[in-house]
Structure formats: C-alpha cells, structure tokens
Amino acid sequence: MKEEVAANGGERLGESAWKHLIVSRDGPTVEVELHRPSARNALNAAIIKELTEVARLLRRRSDVLAVILAGGETNFSAGADLSAGEADAAVGPSKVPTLLEAREELMTGPDLCRAWEEIEAVTIAAIEGYCLGGGCAIAMACDFRIMAEGAYMRLPEIPLGMNMSWNSVPRITTLVGPSRAKRFVILGEAVDAETCVGWGMADEVTKKGEARAVSRAWAAKVSTLPPIPVRMTKEAINAQATATHLISSFADRDQFLLTSRTEDYKEGIAAFLEKRKPAFRGN
Known part of the structure; x- marks a missing residue:
C-alpha cells in the first residue's frame, strides 16, 4: 500500500509537498516521479530545486532501501528547459547576471546529480521514451537504469553549440569507456535501449510501458538483502x-x-527554437 513519506523533523515528502514531483512510498521503496507533463518533464530551475531537495532528504534514510526515479508514460525528460521564457525567468526581465552570478547558477546541475549519487539506498532510473540531456545526467547518477523498448538516450548539447556539463562526462565514460563516451557525447545521436544495455549504459530492456514495474521488481530484490552490506x-x-x-x-x-x-551557441539555440539546421562558424 502506497503512502506519503515522512521525513526527519516531521517534514513530509508526500505528493502535496511538491509542485513538479510525485513522491510515494511502498514499504522500503520510495518512488520519485517527474511531473511536468506540459513541458515534457523539461528541467527548469523549479524542478531541479525540487529534485535536489528530495534527494537530500532521502540521502541517509535508514528506512528506505531503494529509490526509483521515473518520468512519464511516454518520456523520461526532454532535458534542460531551453525555452525563452525559462531563460528570462532565470535572470529577470531587466537584469543581466554577472559572470560570478552565472557561474554560481551553473552549480545547480552538478549539485542535483551529486545529490542523487549520494543517496545511500540503491537508486534505479525507470526510463520510458526519450531521455535527453540533463535527464541523461540524472539517470547516470543512479545505480541502475531500466529502459523500455523504444526508449532512447541522447545528448543534444554539442550539436546545440555547448559542452555537456553537470559533471556527467566522467560518469558516462566510467560506464561505457572512452570511445563510446566520445561517440555518445560528441555526435549527439540517439542511442536506443538495446544499444544502451550492450554498452553498459543501461541494465535491462523491458516491454514498452513496463520500465517502472521492472524497476519495482529490482527494488523488491534489493529490499530482501541485508541493508548494511548493500x-x-x-x-x-x-x-x-x-x-x-x-x-x-x-x-x-x-x-x-x-x-x-x-x-x-547563439546560433545553435536559435536554430533549435526555429526548427532549422544550424550553421556553425567556430566563433
């Protein structure tokens, strides 16, 4: 039976506590679902903040043995939100951030991934549909990745004129090795679920629509093991x-x-928003 998750100090981790997440518990397993369907679970400042907070609250919960991170039924996440409205909201309509302020703001992504990597319970990403950019970065910070048939991962950053950040390149390289990491990160091409498993970037391919159910089976298996040595x-x-x-x-x-x-970079973002092919010039 699912229930809200009570955090230390009486703070609640239940659904009512979050705007862009659905957090529930079934015994020793906690599920965190990205819930920004109108934006394809794109990662804006608000959802990044909530994902970081929930990971930090779960970090040392001795009563939680497994944590499942899931997206929607048709996609995991569209990655960082590149819409003009989100960009304006980040700095305000009349304020241009200083270089120091911009540098500080760019720690939110690495902090998010680190928070998920530091959860002591076993973490499992359940991936349906596409998992792009920052969504991949979070999934790589989990212990395991379960992908449904038809799901894929893709890093669009370099084709958009930027580098892949969030401290995720070493995690990818550790999983797949340097040659495949270069292929995945530099080319920005989609890598399907079967290939992800073959590369070591994912752990199991399930039937479409069953990634979360299989993730729950993995979590149940973990929960039968002695928690201290795990x-x-x-x-x-x-x-x-x-x-x-x-x-x-x-x-x-x-x-x-x-x-x-x-x-x-300006050309890459403009081409993305205008749905056209970019013309890069190396400047």
Whole structure:
C-alpha cells in the first residue's frame, strides 16, 4: 500500500509537498516521479530545486532501501528547459547576471546529480521514451537504469553549440569507456535501449510501458538483502569508480560559460527554437 513519506523533523515528502514531483512510498521503496507533463518533464530551475531537495532528504534514510526515479508514460525528460521564457525567468526581465552570478547558477546541475549519487539506498532510473540531456545526467547518477523498448538516450548539447556539463562526462565514460563516451557525447545521436544495455549504459530492456514495474521488481530484490552490506558495497564501488571524476570535470561549468558566450551557441539555440539546421562558424 502506497503512502506519503515522512521525513526527519516531521517534514513530509508526500505528493502535496511538491509542485513538479510525485513522491510515494511502498514499504522500503520510495518512488520519485517527474511531473511536468506540459513541458515534457523539461528541467527548469523549479524542478531541479525540487529534485535536489528530495534527494537530500532521502540521502541517509535508514528506512528506505531503494529509490526509483521515473518520468512519464511516454518520456523520461526532454532535458534542460531551453525555452525563452525559462531563460528570462532565470535572470529577470531587466537584469543581466554577472559572470560570478552565472557561474554560481551553473552549480545547480552538478549539485542535483551529486545529490542523487549520494543517496545511500540503491537508486534505479525507470526510463520510458526519450531521455535527453540533463535527464541523461540524472539517470547516470543512479545505480541502475531500466529502459523500455523504444526508449532512447541522447545528448543534444554539442550539436546545440555547448559542452555537456553537470559533471556527467566522467560518469558516462566510467560506464561505457572512452570511445563510446566520445561517440555518445560528441555526435549527439540517439542511442536506443538495446544499444544502451550492450554498452553498459543501461541494465535491462523491458516491454514498452513496463520500465517502472521492472524497476519495482529490482527494488523488491534489493529490499530482501541485508541493508548494511548493500550500502557499504555501494559506497565502496562508487568510491573506486568516481575517484577521479571531480578532477576531470570540475571545470565543465566554466567550459559551459565559455561556450555559452560564443556565436555558435547563439546560433545553435536559435536554430533549435526555429526548427532549422544550424550553421556553425567556430566563433
């Protein structure tokens, strides 16, 4: 039986506590569902804040053994929200942020992924449909990824004139190796569920519409195991696998600041919004 999740100090993690998330609990498993259907679960500042907060509240919950992160029935997430309205809302209609302010703002993505990576319970991303950009970054920060038939992952950042940030490139490289990481990140092409499993980027392909059900079965399997060695093993593997991640990705927000001030970036975003092919010139 599902119920709202009570957090420490009496704060509630239930559905009523969130605008863009649906959070529920079934025994030792908590499900967090992205719920911004009007924008295809695109990640704006508000939903990023909520996703970070819920991950931090769940980080050391000893009564939670598994956490499932899911999108909608037809898509996981369209990635970062690039709409003009969201861009204006981020800085205000008459305020241009300083470079320092912009640099600080760009920590929200890395902070989000780190918060999900640091949850002590086992985390599982249930992916239906497309999982783009920032959606991929969050999924890569989880322990496992279950993808339905027809689902795919894609990083559109470089074809849009920017670099892939959110400290996600080392996570991708650790999972698939350098050659496939370059192919996935640089080309910006869709990688289907079967290929993701073959590369090691996902863990199982299910029938369409069953990604969440299979994720629940994985969570149930985890919940039958002794929680202390499970958590210690997750911590040990993550410590080894991510030991050099910060060293290799600490500057990716500064790389984004650089690319976001190029003419190619302006052209990439304009072409995206105008639904046309961009003409990049290397400036």
